[in-house]
Amino acid sequence: MNEFEKTGALLLLSVSLAFQGLSQEWFHSNDHFDFYRQDDRDYGEYVSAFSGAYDCYTDLLDLGKNHKIKIIIFSNQRNFIERVFGFYESKVTSVGMALEREETILITSYHDGNTGRDLDEYRRVARHELVHVLLPHPKAWLSEGLALFCAGQVRELEALPASPEEMGEYLNCNIFNREAYGYYSWFTRFLIQKAGFRQYVKFYKSDCNWGMVGYSGQDAFCRDAFDALIEASSEDGPLEETIRFPDSTQEIILKDSTDSRR
Numbered sequence: 001m002n003e004f005e006k007t008g009a010l011l012l013l014s015v016s017l018a019f020q021g022l023s024q025e026w027f028h029s030n031d032h033f034d035f036y037r038q039d040d041r042d043y044g045e046y047v048s049a050f051s052g053a054y055d056c057y058t059d060l061l062d063l064g065k066n067h068k069i070k071i072i073i074f075s076n077q078r079n080f081i082e083r084v085f086g087f088y089e090s091k092v093t094s095v096g097m098a099l100e101r102e103e104t105i106l107i108t109s110y111h112d113g114n115t116g117r118d119l120d121e122y123r124r125v126a127r128h129e130l131v132h133v134l135l136p137h138p139k140a141w142l143s144e145g146l147a148l149f150c151a152g153q154v155r156e157l158e159a160l161p162a163s164p165e166e167m168g169e170y171l172n173c174n175i176f177n178r179e180a181y182g183y184y185s186w187f188t189r190f191l192i193q194k195a196g197f198r199q200y201v202k203f204y205k206s207d208c209n210w211g212m213v214g215y216s217g218q219d220a221f222c223r224d225a226f227d228a229l230i231e232a233s234s235e236d237g238p239l240e241e242t243i244r245f246p247d248s249t250q251e252i253i254l255k256d257s258t259d260s261r262r
Contacts, residue, residue, distance in 0.1 A: 024072055032067050038075040041111050045119060046073060049126045050105075054134075057150065061135055061201055069133055070104040076112040096125040098132035105129045127151040135204070140174040142204055144181060145188030154189075157182040160233055164222040167229075171218060190225050 024036040028047055032054050037043055050071060058065050074080035081092045084106065095108035095115055107129065108115065110122035117125075128151035137143040148155060158179050161167045170183040192200045195213040203212045215221045 032065065033069050033071055035071045035073070037073040037109075038079065039109070041075075041109065043073055043109070045110060045123070046071065046107070046126060049123045050130060053127045053130050053150075057131060057134055060150075060197075063134055067103060067134070069130075070102070072104065072106050074106065074108050077108045077115050080106060080108045095122070096129045098129040098136075100133055100136040103133055105133060124151045124153050128153060137204065138174075139171075139208070140176060140180070141171050141184045141187055142208075144176075145184040146204060148181070148185050149188050149192065153185075155181040155185040157186055157229075160229065161226060164219070164226040167226055168218065168222045171222070186229065187225065190228060191221075194224075 026036050028035040082088050097106045110119050128147045131147040131150050170180055210217050
């Protein structure tokens, strides 16, 4: 979600009340999910995507398997936007949202051909929102960074920061715009490359114990990340290509989270 979307959602969503009276039909349940839809089209791809990702993520992130998550599939993006925000706004581009406390995920039908997304991208959205429900975090750079990484989504930096201090602003403030997501993606991939995925997850759960990932504190991390980014940007080729770390961990996550079919 961009800044407009997130702010609007937080202001307008009294979540527990917002979905009272929502027209929805149950169509499938398994051990960890209840699926609801607004129409009678087939959504087997969502059942497979969520179920496969659940088994992978709960093992990978060392979580219990005691969830019962509600999935509400909206027939089209417009219905999704109107329900989440209370009105339709063309600036909104989101097709999914996680309600962590309610263990509920709202997602647009992958049959809606007007969003510019293909089935693979809808699967990535499903995996992204599932991470938010399974392992929420109050800091946006951690919450969004992990969700992007596990879902196989990369958000590119739109411009280089002027200083380590500028980078640090994105660690301190919960910002939800395109530029911020570029930093969240970069921070996460950089830390995983430096410390390894397992150690990164421990850091994520530790409320930012920087020593767990080899830094004396946030400022030291920002200086290191800034230097690495500047060095990467000096290489030939587009910035978004030079800063992408090859990471077998992500390939394993994506394979494990999509292979399972239930």
